Amino acid sequence: MSRPPGSPEDFEGRPLYTKFHSPLYKPGxxxxxxxxxxxxxxEWLSDASVLECEKEIKRAGVLSLLKVGDVxxxxxxxxEGNLGRMVWDGNYLIDLDYTFSMSGELPGYIHTMSFPPAYxxxxxxxxxxxxxxxxxxxWGEEIAANLQLLQDRVRTETPQGGHHTVVRWIHRSSFRVRPNPFNKQPIRIPGTSLVVDPGWWGTVVVETEGTNEGLADLQDRCKTKAFPQRPAGAGKIAKNGKPNAKGDKEPSKIYRLLRERSRPGEIWIRAVREKERLM
Known part of the structure; x- marks a missing residue:
């Protein structure tokens, strides 16, 4: 049987048709x-322990090989869980963030769209x-143009182990992530030198709760005035479509990626509100 050019051989010259498997690395x-x-x-690493981990990596000779996002x-x-796990931000090892999760999540320093969705x-x-x-x-203008107020049915579990369906109102919109069709230039992530990973190309569906506050929060995130006019008291916004400088925080960039609904070419995300903060 002929073998593919460049295929590996054992010491007797027989072809080896093996695939590399590792619990520490999976392509993509x-x-x-x-x-x-x-x-x-x-269980919790102190600053001194984190520095010692960096020294251990340096002693192993792989510090120069680390890339942003390596864990x-x-x-x-x-x-157990994510104990002892840190992320390389390009200069230092940084802890996971526990603001909205008990198990730990990627910190805000890591720009999600610069990696594949399942990275x-x-x-x-x-x-x-x-x-x-x-x-x-x-994509604020596109999100405003596609905005809908819909009823959504969610199946939840009761404390007794049963299930029931809850009907709720949500604001839902979508936007297309695609490179310029004329010059094929990559999509830049605002405020960085990073580009959007091709794994995000396609449609992104964004949801938030179907309340006036949820709509105001989404408008702040989009930084545009193209949304329906807000009811009185739903939030303040400056004339340029951005949050007022006095007393208002920078619009949130925090979402949850909805795994059960997402698929290649269509990613679903839900806005995470400040009231969901755990710490």
Whole structure:
């Protein structure tokens, strides 16, 4: 039997048709680098322990090979959830963020759209829909044009283990992520030198709660005046369509990626409101 050109051979010249498998790396996903640095503080790594993990990586000679988004796991603290897992931001190892999740999520320093949508799946362990950080303002006009107020049916579980269907109102819109068809220039992520990963190309469906506050929050995120006029008291916005400088925070970029609805070419996200904060 002929073999493909360049195929590997064993010591007797027979072709080897094997595939590389590793629990620490899967093509198209974030690599997981493992170090072993005992933590005097127990499960939670102190600043000194994080620095020691960086030194261990440097001693191994792989520090210069790290890329933004690589995940490092200190195996000495155990393998429960995301304990001991940190993310390389290009200069330092940084902890996961626990503001909206008990299990830990990617911090806001990591721009989600610069990676494939499933890049951190099962590397950063999330029991439900993971938190992502996205600036949707470049598509604000399109989101305003496609906005709908809809009834949505959600199947929830009761404390007794049963299930029932809840009907709720939601604001839903969508926008298309695609490169310029004329010059094929990549899509830039605002405020950075990064570009949108092709895994996001297609339709992105965005949802928020169907209240006046939910609509006001979505408008702030889009930074546009193209939305329906707000009812009195639903929120303040400056004449240029951006939040007022006095007393208002920067619009949120926090969403949850809805795994059960998403598929290649169509990604679903839901806005995460400040009231969902855990800490």
């Amino acid at each position: 996903h974030a690599p997981l680098l493992r170090v072993f640095v005992p933590s005097p503080e127990g 490092v796991w200190d195996a000495a603290v155990g393998d 951190f799946h099962r590397v950063i362990r999330t029991p439900g829909n993971p938190v992502v950080h996205i600036d949707i303002s470049p």
